[in-house]
Amino acid sequence: MGEVQKGLFSVIEKLKGNAELELRIVLLGLDNAGKTTLLKQLASEDVNTITPTQGFNIKSVASHGMKLNVWDIGGQRKIRTFWKKYLENTDLLIYVIDSADKKRFEETGMELSELIDEENLKGVPVLIFANKQDLATASPASEIAEGLNLHTYRDREWQIQACSAVSGEGVQDGMNWISNYIVHKKK
């Protein structure tokens, strides 16, 4: 059954006959981390009218000749249980952290390590955005990387990028990493 399904859907997928390279990116992180702001920043939309996400947002962004389908799923605790329904066929995980919310570093670390263990995200590269660097109380990206034990990740590519989703600073650097990684992988 499972195999038949896969076969049929790969057929349908090919039906679309996409000339350009399409990537499915899932954007996760705790509530108030800045996922939707980041998404809107990526899509060059207004970032001033963002409310807590109850469901999920999707934006298709053209970047480096690729089409990035970015799925931003609400981060509130009660919604996190739904995250795993969105992980299938994911090419890349973007994980957003509020660098100024030190009290919840542990919580965000737990959520990240749970994601890393997900079968559907096996070997999927992770880009971590150490967001809200515009705030004076923000921890530097290197400190967060250490706290998350990123150096122990051996089974996948990872990158941590300091940024401010509100101002857009650092966001493009993260996207460059994605395109570099993809180019290397596909060639």
Place this chain on the structure above:
Amino acid sequence: MAEDTEWVVESIAGYLGSPEWTIPVADFMENKCTVFDDEDENKLTYTEIHQQYKELVEKLLENYMQEVGINEQQFLHACSSPFAKSKTLQAVFQPVLATDDFQMFRSLMVQKNMELQLQALRMIKERNGALPDCLVDGVDVMSELEQQEMRILQEVLKRSKEEYDLEMARHVQFEEEVGTTSSSCSIDSMPNGMSLKEAVQVQVSSASKVSTVATQKGEKRSAVPPTRDKEQQSPAKLSPALAANLPSEMGSECGKTLPAVRVPPKASAAPTMPRENSSGQAAQSWLEEAHKEAGISKPFAELSAAQQEQLQQRALYLRQQRDKLHALKKEQRPKQATPEDVPAAPTPAPGSQEGVPKKTVGPSTVNPSQPVSNNGQKPKEISVEEKKKLQKRKHLAEKLKEEVIKK
């Protein structure tokens, strides 16, 4: 080989145009599209519905391929042939592609939802001749109307109380004239103007006790005029009604709410009825409503602490019941908005709507929140909510029109 492919493509396209495919797919979409709005943010349920859709399409296609005897390779080959890429066939393949493309699926569902809304609008127009005002000027007057509704309700309650007081005063006068006021009855030992109000309060809090009092009184005063008599016996009927009335009433109410709206002129005639036949009975029930709804007015202060407490509990209970009713109605409404339900409902509405309140006038002491909302509030309230709904539909319709035109 090329011929072979062509045959397969034609067969697939034929299948995608056949009722075997179109009916279940259209069915699915019509049933599930109501939650799909044009908000930017997606609801989590969309994903679930998309998943169900995938399963449906997968099942249908598998059955088809088995039946026709082609395998996935042939299917793919056929579908990627230039023949299948023609404009006409692209549209046919769209529902298939939507399994893999959430955004496409979403837009299909949103469009379907708008179509249904538009259809509903058209039906309203056909039935009523024209669209209601609220659909023409497009101003949101919801909260204003709500306030107005509250004012009307309060006015109704006030008037019913006045009427009741008047009625009581007349009765007291009458009794004095006839001279039947017996000193043996405990209630009558109270100040005359008060006694009946008091009795009414007691009826609510302890129906059984009252019924005995009432029967006693009835025996003692067989010479009393009929209206008086009737009034006293009504509380005795209460206690059985208490159990039976509430649930059944709630059910029937909810079922009828929407149809009632369709004929607002007729339905609005209902509220005046009970007031016109303002027998003591009707006035009595009205007063009780007034007491319940308005959080108990004058006589309340004159009651004992225990009675006051009982009354308050009662009021709380009634409020809860009313809230439940509201919730139920809200739940029902979206369902009734679908086109299948819309045409079915209207005819039985006026009769049954008027019938219900009439019946409840007598035992209404048991279930006070109902007659008031029935007679005074309900028709207006519904039309308000309905208006809001219609307005939303109008917006959707406009958007859809825009989209269609753009295309």
